[in-house]
Amino acid sequence: MVFITRRERFNAAHKLYNAQWSEAQNAEVFGKCANANWHGHNFDLLVTVKGEVNPDTGFVINLKGLSTLIRSRIIDRVDHTNLNLDVDFMQGIMPSTENLAMAIWQQLEGEIAAMGAMLHCIKLVETENNYVEYYGDRVL
Amino acid sequence: MVFITRRERFNAAHKLYNAQWSEAQNAEVFGKCANANWHGHNFDLLVTVKGEVNPDTGFVINLKGLSTLIRSRIIDRVDHTNLNLDVDFMQGIMPSTENLAMAIWQQLEGEIAAMGAMLHCIKLVETENNYVEYYGDRVL
Amino acid sequence: MVFITRRERFNAAHKLYNAQWSEAQNAEVFGKCANANWHGHNFDLLVTVKGEVNPDTGFVINLKGLSTLIRSRIIDRVDHTNLNLDVDFMQGIMPSTENLAMAIWQQLEGEIAAMGAMLHCIKLVETENNYVEYYGDRVL
Amino acid sequence: MVFITRRERFNAAHKLYNAQWSEAQNAEVFGKCANANWHGHNFDLLVTVKGEVNPDTGFVINLKGLSTLIRSRIIDRVDHTNLNLDVDFMQGIMPSTENLAMAIWQQLEGEIAAMGAMLHCIKLVETENNYVEYYGDRVL
Amino acid sequence: MVFITRRERFNAAHKLYNAQWSEAQNAEVFGKCANANWHGHNFDLLVTVKGEVNPDTGFVINLKGLSTLIRSRIIDRVDHTNLNLDVDFMQGIMPSTENLAMAIWQQLEGEIAAMGAMLHCIKLVETENNYVEYYGDRVL
Amino acid sequence: MVFITRRERFNAAHKLYNAQWSEAQNAEVFGKCANANWHGHNFDLLVTVKGEVNPDTGFVINLKGLSTLIRSRIIDRVDHTNLNLDVDFMQGIMPSTENLAMAIWQQLEGEIAAMGAMLHCIKLVETENNYVEYYGDRVL
Numbered sequence: 001m002v003f004i005t006r007r008e009r010f011n012a013a014h015k016l017y018n019a020q021w022s023e024a025q026n027a028e029v030f031g032k033c034a035n036a037n038w039h040g041h042n043f044d045l046l047v048t049v050k051g052e053v054n055p056d057t058g059f060v061i062n063l064k065g066l067s068t069l070i071r072s073r074i075i076d077r078v079d080h081t082n083l084n085l086d087v088d089f090m091q092g093i094m095p096s097t098e099n100l101a102m103a104i105w106q107q108l109e110g111e112i113a114a115m116g117a118m119l120h121c122i123k124l125v126e127t128e129n130n131y132v133e134y135y136g137d138r139v140l
Numbered sequence: 141m142v143f144i145t146r147r148e149r150f151n152a153a154h155k156l157y158n159a160q161w162s163e164a165q166n167a168e169v170f171g172k173c174a175n176a177n178w179h180g181h182n183f184d185l186l187v188t189v190k191g192e193v194n195p196d197t198g199f200v201i202n203l204k205g206l207s208t209l210i211r212s213r214i215i216d217r218v219d220h221t222n223l224n225l226d227v228d229f230m231q232g233i234m235p236s237t238e239n240l241a242m243a244i245w246q247q248l249e250g251e252i253a254a255m256g257a258m259l260h261c262i263k264l265v266e267t268e269n270n271y272v273e274y275y276g277d278r279v280l
Numbered sequence: 281m282v283f284i285t286r287r288e289r290f291n292a293a294h295k296l297y298n299a300q301w302s303e304a305q306n307a308e309v310f311g312k313c314a315n316a317n318w319h320g321h322n323f324d325l326l327v328t329v330k331g332e333v334n335p336d337t338g339f340v341i342n343l344k345g346l347s348t349l350i351r352s353r354i355i356d357r358v359d360h361t362n363l364n365l366d367v368d369f370m371q372g373i374m375p376s377t378e379n380l381a382m383a384i385w386q387q388l389e390g391e392i393a394a395m396g397a398m399l400h401c402i403k404l405v406e407t408e409n410n411y412v413e414y415y416g417d418r419v420l
Numbered sequence: 421m422v423f424i425t426r427r428e429r430f431n432a433a434h435k436l437y438n439a440q441w442s443e444a445q446n447a448e449v450f451g452k453c454a455n456a457n458w459h460g461h462n463f464d465l466l467v468t469v470k471g472e473v474n475p476d477t478g479f480v481i482n483l484k485g486l487s488t489l490i491r492s493r494i495i496d497r498v499d500h501t502n503l504n505l506d507v508d509f510m511q512g513i514m515p516s517t518e519n520l521a522m523a524i525w526q527q528l529e530g531e532i533a534a535m536g537a538m539l540h541c542i543k544l545v546e547t548e549n550n551y552v553e554y555y556g557d558r559v560l
Numbered sequence: 561m562v563f564i565t566r567r568e569r570f571n572a573a574h575k576l577y578n579a580q581w582s583e584a585q586n587a588e589v590f591g592k593c594a595n596a597n598w599h600g601h602n603f604d605l606l607v608t609v610k611g612e613v614n615p616d617t618g619f620v621i622n623l624k625g626l627s628t629l630i631r632s633r634i635i636d637r638v639d640h641t642n643l644n645l646d647v648d649f650m651q652g653i654m655p656s657t658e659n660l661a662m663a664i665w666q667q668l669e670g671e672i673a674a675m676g677a678m679l680h681c682i683k684l685v686e687t688e689n690n691y692v693e694y695y696g697d698r699v700l
Numbered sequence: 701m702v703f704i705t706r707r708e709r710f711n712a713a714h715k716l717y718n719a720q721w722s723e724a725q726n727a728e729v730f731g732k733c734a735n736a737n738w739h740g741h742n743f744d745l746l747v748t749v750k751g752e753v754n755p756d757t758g759f760v761i762n763l764k765g766l767s768t769l770i771r772s773r774i775i776d777r778v779d780h781t782n783l784n785l786d787v788d789f790m791q792g793i794m795p796s797t798e799n800l801a802m803a804i805w806q807q808l809e810g811e812i813a814a815m816g817a818m819l820h821c822i823k824l825v826e827t828e829n830n831y832v833e834y835y836g837d838r839v840l
Contacts, residue, residue, distance in 0.1 A: 001555075002554050003554070003555075004552050004553075005551050008549075011179050012179055012180060013179050014180070016337075029337060029342065030337075033220060037226050038153040038178050038180065038222050039180055039221060040178065040180005041151050041182050042182045042268075053516075056441075057436075057449060057514070058436065058513075058514035058516030059516055064451060081175060081179060082177035082179070094337070094338035095338070096337070098284065098338055127149075127151065129286060129288075130284065130286050130343055132283065133285070133328075134282050135281075141835075142832060142833070143835075144797070144798065144833075147829045188833075193798045196720075197716075197718070198796030198798055198799045200798055200832075203830055204731060236617070236619055241562065268567065270564065271565050273563040275563075289827075289828075291739050291740060293737070293739050294740070296477075296478065315780050315786070317713070317781065317785045317786050319780040320714070320738065320740005321741065359739075360733060361737065362713075362737035362739070375478070376478030378424065378478055378479060379473065381422065407711065408709075409428075410424065410427065410483055412423065412424050412480075413424075414423070429688075431600060431687065433597070433598040433642075452640035453640060455642070457645045457646050458642050459573050459641060460600005460601055461600055462602045462688075499599075500592035500595050500599040501597065502573075502597035576757075589757060653758075656758030659758045689707045689708075692702060692703065692760075693702070
């Protein structure tokens with residue numbers, strides 16, 4: 001079993017805001033992340049896949065194919081968008097880094113299985129000071 | 141003459157859109173940067189100051205003071221904002237990286253002179269693949 | 281279960297020196313790290329926390345709260361200090377990166393549990409070429 | 421149990437090419453990585469070792485010793501070489517990042533055990549956008 | 561006058577070897593960089609352009625256009641190649657980082673002028689520890 | 701004229717403290733940098749040299765030679781030391797990043813001239829958020 005990771009990047013706007021709450025409560029919990037007119041980030045998305053190495057290619061998965069998959073399924077839908085308004089697979093979901101990582105997992109898991117490998121981890125880096133990792137439903 | 145640089149960071153939303161133009165023209169020139177619902181970035185702001193070294197301190201400028209200045213004059217006004225809507229010193233200005241760098245220069249030049257040093261360069265990094273540098277009106 | 285990591289930084293002096301040993305033995309084992317007058321590093325501290333995502337906030341833990349905790353419990357006590365002389369929770373402990381990581385775990389584990397999440401990993405980066413990870417007493 | 425990681429670097433040429441295949445098949449699977457005249461990379465090799473902390477030194481392993489081992493066993497044999505032609509322990513093996521990581525594991529595992537610690541992970545970074553991790557035969 | 565920089569990347573093999581010299585002289589001057597079977601690098605190419613800001617766009621130059629130019633004129637011809645053998649504009653030139661930077665300048669200078677801006681600097685990063693900058697024939 | 705830069709690194713302790721001043725004045729100006737028991741940093745030293753390219757080698761300067769020079773003249777004297785106490789060429793000089801950069805210039809300028817090139821810039825990076833550049837006495 002070998003693990004291979006591909007990084008792709010996207011730039012997006014979002015805000016953290018719970019419409020069930022008062023302004024004061026939003027301000028208290030989310031601070032400036034609740035700014036009504038949005039803010040944004042450069043996100044780094046790292047997709048880790050695991051599997052056996054194919055003896056003919058030396059590959060767990062063809063990285064060019066993995067890159068194409070991540071771009072078509074994720075990057076093309078989130079890059080230069082507003083995560084609260086523009087992304088179909090985030091409709092009705094608070095666009096925290098945690099929720100976004102889990103939603104990306106749902107988008108990719110089956111597709112990577114169809115390529116003969118297994119999705120292991122979605123790592124989403126929001127700033128140089130914080131990132132989220134999601135490993136699916138497996139107990140860790 | 142010694143040069144010293146302080147880095148501060150901010151996260152903001154923006155779009156590049158010229159209201160004098162048709163949608164088609166905006167799309168052609170600005171591409172996905174014109175997305176109506178905004179997108180965003182993590183910006184790195186590097187402020188380079190020059191001057192003589194004070195023999196009592198070994199400093200061109202007190203970095204703590206420089207950091208406080210950059211935060212109060214710039215970061216507090218642009219961080220977690222929408223550069224098109226929320227920033228007073230960007231009103232009516234296309235928020236390209238170039239224009240933002242020049243506007244930040246205007247905000248800081250006099251204040252740094254008042255601290256006894258000279259502003260040398262504003263460097264603004266928008267993504268790992270592009271950045272802008274502005275050195276004021278000096279011919280280079 | 282989602283994992284979220286917060287990075288904080290500190291700068292400190294230390295030396296690696298075993299007072300039970302001869303100078304020659306210290307020099308042999310610790311080399312220039314035993315320099316009598318100390319040396320120092322920029323340390324990166326990465327604290328990884330795990331837990332369920334709160335449906336109201338989209339958060340495993342409030343990162344602002346986690347940052348405040350790490351700063352008050354760790355950074356304020358180690359930043360711009362001498363790790364051998366100035367840090368109460370390192371008294372009598374060789375300030376290797378390994379021991380420092382384990383000591384930081386002890387300081388944070390209970391506090392993070394009190395915030396409703398679980399400490400997963402302390403990663404301490406001493407230089408661009410070496411870092412330590414500690415996951416508590418769990419067998420891995 | 422504490423984990424410590426040492427990074428070393430090397431620069432090498434290689435190509436991905438299966439001599440059992442037609443040119444067309446090589447081009448389809450490996451793309452420009454099959455270029456007949458080679459291409460190359462700056463590789464980052466991260467070796468993670470685990471063990472108990474020695475109370476006399478505060479060390480899992482002496483990093484200077486680990487660095488010397490990695491350099492003599494790996495770096496001196498792969499740095500400024502052609503991975504297809506020049507490296508004895510890669511003879512007859514497709515020099516994909518996956519295979520190279522596994523081969524490095526074989527070279528280091530016993531030597532690190534002889535130093536009283538356990539090899540945990542070989543991480544090999546080929547570009548800023550992809551890397552491989554190998555944890556040995558352990559089921560993960 | 562504002563400066564804007566675009567980064568692109570390529571991976572290539574090369575060797576430093578003077579055919580006029582003996583093996584011993586090559587070994588003495590170029591060391592392991594003269595390895596007969598080549599070695600390679602991940603190169604970062606940073607192209608800095610200067611000009612006035614267009615009031616309609618806020619741009620010195622359209623970065624998408626600049627990226628397309630750099631890719632078509634440089635990256636497509638050097639990426640996944642052997643710099644000694646495969647690159648037309650390097651025929652008969654020792655592929656040192658210095659010479660490569662100057663050759664890239666020759667390729668781009670006129671094209672960038674045709675886009676209404678001025679090429680200011682070619683920066684070529686060979687490893688994390690060394691890079692070259694070329695500013696054309698201007699006296700500095 | 702081409703510019704080439706070599707990076708070397710060192711780790712050192714220091715404090716900023718003016719013995720002519722009261723404790724209160726030191727605390728006010730230098731803050732926690734005046735901590736009596738020192739603190740420390742990982743320093744990155746970037747030495748930029750300029751010159752004509754030698755047609756036989758493609759080099760402005762032999763980088764291996766430049767690296768050896770920087771290590772013997774600077775790194776061996778500052779690495780794993782206390783900049784206030786242990787470094788002969790810093791005796792009686794406040795070890796601010798500014799002063800250290802200027803002192804390193806003095807150490808290297810003549811030696812690089814003797815190698816047939818010209819020292820252009822000493823850049824000294826103290827943390828990810830601040831660095832100093834010194835270009836000698838030239839008016840800029």
